[in-house]
Amino acid sequence: MARAWHLKSRPVAMPGPENFELKELPDVPLAQGQFRVRNAWLSVDPYMRGRMSDVKSYVPPFAIDAPMQGGAVGTVIDSANGDFPVGAQVLHMAGWRDEAVVGPELMPQKLPEIGVPLHHWLGNLGLTGATAYFGLLKVAEAREGDVVFVSAAAGAVGSAVVQIARNKGMTVIGSAGGPEKCAWVRELGAAACIDYKAGPVLPQLAEAAKAHGKGGIDVYFDNVGGEHLDAACALARDFARFAMCGMIDVYNDGKPQEMRYLIRLVSARIRMQGFIFTDYLAHMGEFQADMGEWVRAGRMQSRETIHDGLESMPDAFLGLFRGANTGKMLVRL
């Protein structure tokens, strides 16, 4: 019997295990155009927190007592859709469960056989990589020679941003929590990585920008908000561009962000632009060409933090907010 994690109640601040419930799914026959997938990997992403709250956003909130959604890859085991025959490998949005009935509304994509591990389609080759690519190159319009600051640089999206920026000839300053993560970020090609757990961000960023960035930054890729965002405002050079991808620092605490340097938006003519990767689907071909080349050439590394078994999904998700992951957080079924 297929099972799925349901949203039992809406978290008000930090989510906890009590907000989730693993329940059996009713056994339904396939309608025309649908197919059944046995999931092999489930994606675990910070943005899912947003859908647990009942607020207007770019995607509707998860319904209470209904299965949650998210990226997943797996194999078709039964099909009423000729484009997705039994045996095909598929990326789709019916995550948080072991077996899924998938129709067009879940945006399925049949995966080509290009000799990469299946779970990479949830990472650099999928949503994660596309988010990094579009945010850096389309939203922030980062160019060769730019000094790029990236927060959560050892995370899934952040580590992709570091490498895309390096591959495109930019200078990267990362931020991550702890010496081990920072070492990896430098290994990926960052000129410097500040450790936000070792002290306040602003003086560390100022020092790194002095050493590597002519004293300032041209681009900021924001995954966290709060103190990092404020420091980026403080050190932005004229006409700096900020790609606003997420604010994991403030998803859960419900406290206001204290911004001392937001006023530099005006004098430095900073542009802050929020985005969702789906806004840039028209550029998917460009992303796939670049990313495919980098993956083949070994110029795109990844790490994964893997939890095993459907039961571990809430744990894996909660770990994101403790910085428990290096690279992509995944559940293997």
Place this chain on the structure above:
Amino acid sequence: MARAWHLKSRPVAMPGPENFELKELPDVPLAQGQFRVRNAWLSVDPYMRGRMSDVKSYVPPFAIDAPMQGGAVGTVIDSANGDFPVGAQVLHMAGWRDEAVVGPELMPQKLPEIGVPLHHWLGNLGLTGATAYFGLLKVAEAREGDVVFVSAAAGAVGSAVVQIARNKGMTVIGSAGGPEKCAWVRELGAAACIDYKAGPVLPQLAEAAKAHGKGGIDVYFDNVGGEHLDAACALARDFARFAMCGMIDVYNDGKPQEMRYLIRLVSARIRMQGFIFTDYLAHMGEFQADMGEWVRAGRMQSRETIHDGLESMPDAFLGLFRGANTGKMLVRL
């Protein structure tokens, strides 16, 4: 003997009279290309506060014990520049003084005779109007049908924004302090004007947006920062554009801004763009054509808050931060 207000000391928070000193200027002969102007009107603007602090910005800070600068209009009384003969009326940047020696570095413009009062060149026809025009139409890319929120809507720039938006077929929600200012903003064509002194901004803006804006705003023209900016984030519709012109709420207090809704940058894909009107000088012709037509057609009203005499300049300036002005703050000599 010509006199000018000098910066005596840098204000650390709210400036006071002790930061300014009125001193005589040395009597210097004109160099080739210079001319002497007897100023008739001095512009009094919030942005001047920025130049009183010793921070990196788009213009260098005022030097201590030197004459301050700002917009001014007057008449040429002596000239060593054939383009600016005696009797010509000139707009230039040597304000804060009664008589000025002007060279090209002070960006002089000879004013055409089009039958408008001289001080209008410091208002809708000058920097103030251009700032409103470029911010609304170029920075925020506001279009016919958009719902535009403007803070400090009874101020010089704000009242111009309200009217430009109305002239271009947009729906305007203003914010101003007190019923009298709000009444004027509505007179200028705003569908609603919230009184920020009467209560918190967010619930008032939500109500106005419900009545006039399909529940949200498409554009925000920010003159104040702080609570207004946060409310605009809360109520921004998808792909809203914010023109970041100034943050008078936070110029002086040195406290961080508390932002609860900055996170909506991501989900609503808000674009915040700081600007200075000089970034858009390439569009001056377009501005002058539109504004000239509106002024001739009576579709551009203005009010002035006028102080008399050079001695009153610091008082006029400090009044900006108490909201003492309706429309443009000016000193008449």
